[in-house]
Amino acid sequence: MRLLVFLVLVGAACAKPQQNGRIIGGTLASIYTYPFMANMNWQWGGNFHPGGGGTLITPTAVVSVPSFIGASPRAEDQGIRLGTTELTGGTLLLVSQVIVHSGFDNRRREHDILIMRLRTAAPLSNRIRPARIAGANYALPDNQRVYIAGWGIYNPGVGIPRSQQLRHVDVRVVNHALCTQRYADLRTQPGFENMRQVFPGNLCTGLLDIGGQDFCTWDYGGPVVHQGDILVGAISWNYLCGHPFYPGVSTDIRAYANWIVQNS
Numbered sequence: 188m189r190l191l192v193f194l195v196l197v198g199a200a201c202a203k204p205q206q207n208g209r210i211i212g213g214t215l216a217s218i219y220t221y222p223f224m225a226n227m228n229w230q231w232g233g234n235f236h237p238g239g240g241g242t243l244i245t246p247t248a249v250v251s252v253p254s255f256i257g258a259s260p261r262a263e264d265q266g267i268r269l270g271t272t273e274l275t276g277g278t279l280l281l282v283s284q285v286i287v288h289s290g291f292d293n294r295r296r297e298h299d300i301l302i303m304r305l306r307t308a309a310p311l312s313n314r315i316r317p318a319r320i321a322g323a324n325y326a327l328p329d330n331q332r333v334y335i336a337g338w339g340i341y342n343p344g345v346g347i348p349r350s351q352q353l354r355h356v357d358v359r360v361v362n363h364a365l366c367t368q369r370y371a372d373l374r375t376q377p378g379f380e381n382m383r384q385v386f387p388g389n390l391c392t393g394l395l396d397i398g399g400q401d402f403c404t405w406d407y408g409g410p411v412v413h414q415g416d417i418l419v420g421a422i423s424w425n426y427l428c429g430h431p432f433y434p435g436v437s438t439d440i441r442a443y444a445n446w447i448v449q450n451s
Contacts, residue, residue, distance in 0.1 A: 216355035218272040221336050223318035223416065224353060225249050227303075227408055228266035228279065229256065235266045237274050240337045240409025242418050243267075243317045246308040248451040251408035252299045252421050252438060253287045260285050265303060270314040274338045274351045278315065281306045286450045288443070297386050299423045300438045302450045318410065318418040320448075321441045325419070331360045333392060333413045335422060335435075337406035356400045358392040361434040366391030369433055373426065383424060388442035390420040391434040398431030411437050 218224060225241035227249075241251035249267050253260070262282045271277025283306040290298035309315050321327070336355040367385040374382045385391065392411060394400050402409065402422045411420030420437030427433070440447070 214354060214356070216272070216336055216353045218270060218277075218314050218353060221353065221355070221410070221412075222270070222312075222314055222316040223418075224269075224336055224410065225251070226268040226271075226274065226338060227251055227256070228268055230264045230266065235268075235279060237268070237338065237405075239405055239407040240422065241267065241303070242410040242421070243269060243309060243315065244320055244418065244447065245317055245451050246311060247305045249303045249305070250418065250421055250440070250447060251301055251303065252423055253291050253301045254293055254296055254299050254423060255407040260287075262303075267303060267305060269309055270312065272353045278310060280309060288446065295386075296383050296424050296436075298388065298438075298443075300421060300443050300446070302447065304451075316416075318412065318416050320444055321413070321417050321419045322444050323441050325417070325441050327360055327390075327413060327419055327441070329360055329362045331413065332357050333360060333411050333419060334358075335392070335402050335406065335409065335411050337402060337409040337422070339403050339405040358394060358400055358435070361391040361393055361395050363387075363389070363391060365395075366434050366436070370426070370436075373433065382426070383436075385436060388439050389423070390437045390439035392420070392437065393429075393434035394431070395434065396431050398429045400429060402435055403428030 223243040227238040227241045228235040239255045241249045262285050265282040267280045269278050282303045284304040286302040288298040288300050373379050409422045413419045422437050425435040
C-alpha cells in the first residue's frame with residue numbers, strides 16, 4: 188500500500204489537511220519556512236549535481252515537472268536533496284521510479300507534471316515535511332498572494348551565477364483568461380509564431396503590468412504555495428523573467444490532484 192498519510196487534499200467545501208526559472212526580485216528564505224522544498228539532482232560523472240526544484244508531498248513522493256529532465260528520465264540517474272537552505276548539503280535520497288504524465292508534451296509544455304518516488308522514506312523533521320496539496324475545488328481567486336521559491340539566478344543579465352541559498356518571492360494569481368489572451372496575442376507577432384500557449388491546466392502568476400518579481404532559470408519544477416504550505420502550482424515556463432506584461436506559467440496542481448493521489 189502506498190503511503191498517502193501526508194498527501195492532503197484541500198477543497199473549498201471540505202479541507203483535508205528555453206529559459207529555466209530562477210527567483211527574480213526575491214529575498215533569502217529558510218528551509219524552516221519551506222520544509223517541503225526539494226532540489227532535483229541528476230547524476231553525471233559519478234556525482235550528483237543540483238538541478239531544478241520540486242516539492243515533497245509524502246515521505247516517499249516528490250512533485251516536479253519533466254520539462255527540465257526529459258520525458259523518459261532514468262530513475263537511477265535522479266536524486267532528491269531535502270532539508271537544506273543551501274544548494275548543497277541536507278539529505279540526498281535516491282529515486283526508485285519516475286512517473287511522467289502520459290499527456291506530457293515538452294514542446295508545448297502541456298501536462299507538465301511528474302512524480303518521483305523515493306527508494307527510502309524521507310526522515311521527517313522541522314526541516315523536512317510534506318506540503319499539502321490543493322484539491323480540484325480549492326478556491327484560489329485572482330490577485331491572491333502566493334509564494335515561489337528556488338535556488339536560481341536572482342539578477343539576470345549581469346553574469347551572477349545561481350543562488351547558493353534558497354530564495355523566495357511573493358507574486359499574485361493572474362486571471363487565467365487574461366493570461367491566455369496575452370500569450371495568444373504574442374503568438375501573432377512576427378517571430379513569435381511558435382510561442383507556447385496557456386492551457387486550462389495552467390496557473391498564471393506575477394505582478395501584472397509591474398513585473399520584477401518572478402521565477403527564472405533553474406526554478407522549473409519548484410513550488411507555488413498558498414497559505415504557507417498548500418501547493419497550488421509547479422513552475423513550468425515563462426517569457427523572460429519578471430516581465431510586466433507576460434505572467435509566469437505553472438502547472439495548476441488543482442487540475443492534477445487526482446492524478447497525483449493515484450500516482451504517489
